[in-house]
Amino acid sequence: MEKKNNTYLYLVCLVAALGGFLFGFDTAVISGTVSLVKSDFNLSAVSEGWFVSCALLGCIIGVSCSGKLSDKYGRKIVLILSAVLFLASALGCMLSGSFTGLIVFRLIGGLGIGVASMVSPLYISEFSPSRFRGMMVSLYQLALTIGIVLAYFSNAWLAGHTANTFGNAELTKIFSAEVWRAMLGLGALPAAIFLVSLFLVPESPRWLLLRGQEQKATAILIKIDGADAAHKEVAAFNAIKGKGNTEEGSIKELFTPIYRRALWIGLLLPFLSQVCGINAVIYYGPRILEQAGFTLNNALGGQVTIGLVNVVFTFVAIFTIDKWGRKPLLFVGIGGAVISLIIIGVLFALNITSGPWILIFILAFIACFAFSFGPVCWVVVGEIFPNAMRGKAMALATLSLWIGNFLVGQLTPIMLEGLGSSWTFWLFALCCSPALWLTYKLIPETKGRSLENIEAYWKDTYTAKN
Template structure:
């Protein structure tokens, strides 16, 4: 009887977390699908380098706005309804981009999609971290990053497939325009499929039990917690929640700026920011262009981009299977150190003109692998854990906002850096920007594996009292 119950609970936990992780899939798909459309849109609309950067980064501006409102909305209306909103926005964006009649319309729908992705990028990992038992939380939140990387690689495959069918003839003029003459429309429009699946699946999952507890809906929360992890665990979770809440009445974001949470605030702002300025999305957005500078043809560059995406997926599994065993800090130390080394070597190879052969691609893949098992997933795990219950939504929105601001800057500045500074200095700058994350991991980030969210909250309070 006990074994069957545990099995059912585990299946339920995985299924719900996988649905929430689809928000990461949309994030990854939308981020990476642009890489195959940039040169095509640039040609069709005669874009200069600034408008090219704006086409890439306008969605990121939408993400910044989406994240800015997501914390308050998810705290007020619940995690589930805001995830549904994000799916609707993304579906409308993908459809609108496919059918847009001008560059202005295209930018408008990209902004709408950005709003949806910005919301999902915060609420999806928040929901998963609140839904998962502490012993599985690292693995479950890492599913979000895995879905993100799968979204990236599937967009590469779809882009490569569609690019190889340019020139095909269709009986319908509309289909010919979308799938042949202006194939970037099909590349962007395919986003309607995952968005539709995400939207329908969300109606089948429950609300976050911790949000329900914050709203005083203890019976509903208890039923969900029992289904996830059994009666004893549910009782302990609710008891710990009540003890934490009794000492934590303030639900305003200013709570986060108190000295007791100062380290959590710095981690929440700096770790996501540095995870983007290390250059991960420069490789994802502009990978074909970087590989072309290394001597690859366009088709082989897109093939190299698919390889990058596959390595990203495979090495994310390392984090999934180790983050709850080895801990957050070891993965960050090894991964960030390897990423910095790879970026430095890539810069040296470009500077010395060693661009023929596989070396550039090999070290780009090393950088991707190091990011995929450390910075990528562990950043989401950590920022989903370190904030107090009462303000977790608002605090995670602040942390995710930091990530998207960095993402926006990278998307906007990378074409200019590649053009004005060259590839070598671009990668050296990324290495310098990545390095401080090693110090933050060493000095600020506590090991949180196996700890409940309430226990982590108490850690900050006890640590603060001990320092005074």
């Protein structure tokens, strides 16, 4: 009988995590292009916000469709769709002939991000054994942060080589005169790698179980975690399914008293993770650092530092989330993020913009987010929903995340102009604070629990309460 293979587990989860890499790269690469595109197309503040946030609108549409598609056709085929959308967007943005064309291809990229942002962590969560699930899903966030930092590196490198000329006029336009084209087009390479790699991974075993393909699912589970664990998981799945659950759960079940708490967690935690201001720093980091006295090139360099800190502190979550649990990381990280945001606002209010202080506390905020909100949010929303409706439920949770993301992307330049940097960061601190209450009051500790055990927990809790 085939034995478990940890290497196989890691490789499959890394392939799925490439969706996070493309998510991070595509959302962060925009930061280095904003001022360049604004100059080339003479954009107003509203048009600038639309250029940044139009992809987020695509994300919302993509997420809205991804839950039903992934439940109907499988997680793998929908991930392949996201890779195709990423590839088309990168090439289209690089070659677009107008601002309207650029917006259209940014929207297509947004569709890909929206689909991948939901299905990638869903796939990893369903694929991973319970004792490794926190770490494996955190790989998605790690890939996301690596995508962000590589976008910063590539932006900074391309911005520093705009004096170069090429024999071909089109290449000179892309890599020199309008270098933002090269910045956006570079995403085609990882998108192609993601697309090819997806043909080598299996379908989610829990989706196969939902479709009655128990033999295929068992074979995959044995390869992941050994025969004993595989047969226990299949038995637990069948036990829950035998209690009257249909093959494909209705989203209406989430609004019943049994799962209402899970629904609140799934809607609030992702939303709060965005309105804390993380993407204001990612999208508008160079502009914020310029307001703090950095030049554009130094601001891009500061943005690279932000990205590196994001990567490094994500490893804290990877190595501790399955040991310490989800709630301790959330408490420490969110508390530190709120304090850092308040201090940044005070520094701007007192005009203490010379020296490294603004950058230091921005880095502190990023570090706190990187080991708490960032990875733990994806882990929790991938765990708390019942098997039969997990795809649709995670689509709702991810939709909530992208609505928050869209609002931050659209409103940040208006807030920076109208309210100033200090009040902008204080508002982010205010929006971040309720997550502490949410963690204390609603979120259960899910460390080490199987997905079927967590599903049974909601039913048992409701039965005991009533």
